[in-house]
Amino acid sequence: MASKRKEHTAPVQGLLPIRPGLGVLILYAMGQLGWSLAGFGVSNLLIYFYMPPEQGAPMFPAYLYQGAILGVLTLIGIVSAGGRLFDAIVDPFIANWSDRKNPKYGKRRWFLLLGALPFALSSCMVFFPLEGSESASNFIWLILSIGIYYFFFAFYVIPYTALIPELGHTAQDRMLISTLLSITWAFGYILGTQVFQLQTYLNGLGYPTVKAFQYAVLMMNGVALVFMLIPALFLNEQKYARQSVSEDTLGASIRMVFKNQNFRWFLVSDLMYWLSLNFIQLGVVFYTTLLLGLEIRFASQFSLISFLVSFVFYWPINVLVRYTGKRNLMLLAFGIFAITFSVLAFAAWIPAEPAYILYGLAVAAAFPLAVFGILPNAVIGDVVQEEENTSGRQLSGMFFGVRAFVMKLGISIANLIFPSLLLFGKSAENPAGVQFTAFAAVIFCLGGWLAFRKYRDITFF
Secondary structure (H helix, E strand, O other), rough: OOOOOOOOOOOOOOOOOOOOOOHHHHHHHHHHHHHHHHHHHHHHHHHHHHHHOOOOOOOOOOOOOOOOOOOOOOOOHHEEEEEEEHHHHHHHHHHHHHOOOOOOOOOHHHHHHHHHHHHHHHHHOOOOOOOOOOOOOHHHHHHHHHHHHHHHHHHHHHHHHHHHHHHOOOHHHHHHHHHHHHHHHHHHHHHOHHHHHHHHHHHHOOOOOOHHHHHHHHHHHHHHHHHHHHHHHHHHHHHHHHHOOOOOOOHHHHHHOOOHHHHHHHHHHHHHHHHHHHHHHHHHHHHHHOOOOOOOHHHHHHHHHHHHHHOOOOOOOOHHHHHHHHHHHHHHHHHHHHHHHHHHHOOHHHOOOOOHHHHHHHHHOOHHHHHHHHHHHHHHHHHHHHHHHHHOOOOOHHHHHHHHHHHHHHHHHHHHHHHHHHHHEEEEEHHHHHHHHHHHHHHHHHEEEHHHOOOOOOOOO
């Protein structure tokens, strides 16, 4: 049972905020579609572009050195991991800045307005190397553009997600917001996966492979910018968001967040989830073409099917969570995800049509994707509300900032490990490295399951 609420800093609004209706929440959720789409390229296409699958003639030129560094690392893995690590370091600073900000038109919207355009532009920059072949200038350009991208990723996303508990006045509202955000995130991801189809279409029009891919990325981010600007321009934050201006320093805010034991167990499980999720996102092209022997277009179909089927589970999850709690559903999702990766690792030896195996795995992944798409944001929202009720501090930005730090730490580790495992083999003749990535994802899922067993559900009366 939540503790009695203590006095805290005076609210930003002169009057009590109004509980937002569904239309307002949908408007807010459009920003999630935008940043999901803007983030798709760097998160899922970087290794594909700079270290593509080996199938006959190279799909793209070798812009970076393709061999091993120090025996086990790769240049693209180092850059990817370094970018995520930089992003993770920036997150708490942006979170604290956002918590302490108090402009007239909204403490979170200020960041959305200034961050949307450079976020979208920098998401394109990384796929436009300066030279057409392997060179030091390409490496330097990639480091620079990745750094700019991740700064503005944090600049937009941290204040955006901090609005979840501020717009969600009750636990039911936060579940609704989390569901809407999961739907729009999935739509953004699905649109992102169509880059392969768009690349193929532009190839058919006569564009060279590199140009076709780059133009597809440009179009993708143009659409992303439009959606990111919708809440930035039209959300009346001061009317609907429950907000207070924090006076805590960065250090004090971080210490307060990490004092919450429940939140710490959530962070450990969340780290494992992002490791496993990014392995499947980074590996979908490799799993499709090398383990199953299918054409690259099937990679888009896998993502499309899994996310579309996941929508079927959204309403049941919202109903089930009232009876089972968030903890039990999260544990079930980790278990199903682990089984899915286990089957994927041995997919090449399953006596069935490869396309049917891919479709089956896509359907199997749908339930975990729905659970992990909805519940984590709702879990953090509950933790934020409990903390406010207990200590009187409203640290929404910092809680989501720390979660983002851990999330990006996981993605950084995944980007470092994944290409290193590929060194063991990423061809149809020797797919051992690709299989190792699936085995690693199983281990991450089991680790997440063990950690989330320690989490306790929060109930508000």
